[in-house]
Amino acid sequence: MREAIRVATSRGTDPASTPIGAVIVLDGEIIARAHNECDALHDPTAHAEMVAFRRGGASVANGNNPAGEMRGATLYSTLQPCGMCTMASIWAKVGRVVYGAGREDVHRMYFEARHTDTLAFIADAYRDDIGIEGGVLRQDCAALYFGPDDAVGEAEQGNL
Numbered sequence: 001m002r003e004a005i006r007v008a009t010s011r012g013t014d015p016a017s018t019p020i021g022a023v024i025v026l027d028g029e030i031i032a033r034a035h036n037e038c039d040a041l042h043d044p045t046a047h048a049e050m051v052a053f054r055r056g057g058a059s060v061a062n063g064n065n066p067a068g069e070m071r072g073a074t075l076y077s078t079l080q081p082c083g084m085c086t087m088a089s090i091w092a093k094v095g096r097v098v099y100g101a102g103r104e105d106v107h108r109m110y111f112e113a114r115h116t117d118t119l120a121f122i123a124d125a126y127r128d129d130i131g132i133e134g135g136v137l138r139q140d141c142a143a144l145y146f147g148p149d150d151a152v153g154e155a156e157q158g159n160l
């Protein structure tokens with residue numbers, strides 16, 4: 001998770017830019033690191049976790065695993081993954097998702113009401129496939145973002 005925080009802050013620490021870091025570990029080794037690249041790639045799905053899945057898949061793919069599935073791997077993310085990224089964890093076949101700050105730890109702009117809390121649904125529906133654990137280095141991760149009670153101007157709320 002400390003590496004995920006390092007990746008998240010590699011482009012600066014402005015909470016308005018939503019610095020999210022994701023790291024995938026397989027057999028004790030980091031196989032992918034990524035931050036959010038939506039703007040850079042002009043890809044609204046290029047969340048840190050999605051970019052990490054693509055890099056991790058490319059690094060483990062071989063003749064027996066052409067799709068680059070990451071069985072037994074752990075995804076670390078500084079912020080609770082959204083529904084898309086949590087569902088992508090199922091397809092990537094990672095065994096575990098570990099996140100730092102949860103939605104209650106940060107300003108609501110990061111989890112607008114339309115972001116339904118699919119994490120609990122997925123943890124329940126896929127409980128034999130995936131373990132989900134939050135709150136790892138919670139304070140350090142939450143410090144990357146606006147706090148729940150911070151006054152955030154509408155122009156700074158990039159997620160609206």
Ligand SMILES: [Zn+2]
Pocket residue numbers: 047048049081082083084085086
């Ligand atoms: Zn996401």
